[in-house]
Amino acid sequence: xxxxxxxxxxxxxxxxxxxxxxxxxxxNPSLIAKSGRPFAEVIxxxxxxxxxxxxxxxxxxxxxxxxxxxxxxxxxxxxVTVKLPLTLDGLKACKTLTGEGTPVNVTLxxxxxxALLAAKAGATFISPFxxxxxxxxxxxMDLIQEIRQIYDNYLFDTExxxxxxxxxxxxxxxxxxxADVMTAPxxxxxxxxxxxxxxxxxxxxxxxAKKAGIKV
Ligand code: E4P
Numbered sequence: 307x308x309x310x311x312x313x314x315x316x317x318x319x320x321x322x323x324x325x326x327x328x329x330x331x332x333x334n335p336s337l338i339a340k341s342g343r344p345f346a347e348v349i350x351x352x353x354x355x356x357x358x359x360x361x362x363x364x365x366x367x368x369x370x371x372x373x374x375x376x377x378x379x380x381x382x383x384x385x386v387t388v389k390l391p392l393t394l395d396g397l398k399a400c401k402t403l404t405g406e407g408t409p410v411n412v413t414l415x416x417x418x419x420x421a422l423l424a425a426k427a428g429a430t431f432i433s434p435f436x437x438x439x440x441x442x443x444x445x446x447m448d449l450i451q452e453i454r455q456i457y458d459n460y461l462f463d464t465e466x467x468x469x470x471x472x473x474x475x476x477x478x479x480x481x482x483x484x485a486d487v488m489t490a491p492x493x494x495x496x497x498x499x500x501x502x503x504x505x506x507x508x509x510x511x512x513x514x515a516k517k518a519g520i521k522v
Contacts, residue, residue: 307481310358310489312469314341316351318492323356330358332433332469332489334389334413335365346382353383361411361431363389364399372399380408387411387430392420397427404428411467418452425462431487435470436480446470447479454484474498 308329311322314337322328331352341348349362362382364375376388376399387409390396400410404427411431412424416439424432434453436446453466465486471477472490474497480488514520 307485308358308487309495310361310467310487311495312337312471312489312491314338314343314348314352315492316341316348316355319352319355322492322495327495328356328358329487330360330387330489331356332361332389332411332467334361334363349379349382349386353385356385358385359387359409359411359431360385361387361389361413363413364391367391367393367395369395369398372396373402376403376408376410377406389413389433392424397423400424400427400429404430413469415453416449418449418456421449421453421464421466422456425457425460425464429464431465431467433467433469433489436468436476437470437472439470440472446476447483450480450485451483474500 309327310330310332311319311328312332314333319331338345338348353360362379364372366372366375372390379388380386388403389411390399392412392414400412404410409430411433412429413433415421415432415434421432434449439446439449450468467487467489468480468485469489471488471494477488477498
């Protein structure tokens with residue numbers, strides 16, 4: 307499973323990229339706004355920090371506007387993936403932009419039928435939002451499972467990019483169900499390494515090594 311980091315904070319991205327564990331980045335207008343920096347500038351900087359795909363989202367809602375913005379975003383760097391909303395205009399724009407060779411991430415997916423449409427529109431990635439479904443008392447993981455089944459039935463190439471991940475458990479469940487990619491905030495990715503028995507075991511090993519005067 308590929309790991310994308312869901313943030314527009316370039317310091318966090320640089321820190322995580324240095325671990326070698328990050329395969330790409332996702333942003334959205336809310337994350338860009340939070341960074342407080344100009345859109346094109348922050349996307350260009352992120353693209354230079356990671357080799358993998360960097361999702362940059364349009365803000366237009368009509369087909370022509372999405373195409374204009376998508377083409378502009380794609381020119382920022384070779385690893386930009388244009389992020390489009392799951393609307394009819396978004397799907398139409400997805401078909402056009404992928405036809406031009408620009409990778410597209412179709413975002414704000416909350417149903418299996420929406421994911422089916424995105425695959426038919428040639429999306430590179432589909433982003434089902436797990437946390438936001440959980441927030442309204444539905445099970446986001448059921449959606450990932452349904453999309454996996456549908457994409458496997460018809461051998462769609464569209465990659466399932468599990469988004470709106472809030473917990474380490476979400477990450478584990480995505481891996482079990484077979485999501486191709488998961489995107490999570492830096493804190494969730496960093497938390498995956500934590501286990502109290504690892505900390506306790508390391509403490510004991512180091513204490514024993516010190517007592518015995520072991521040097522490597
Ligand atoms: C994905 O591409 C989105 O940017 C993100 O995962 C949304 O997460 P949230 O629901 O926690 O805002």
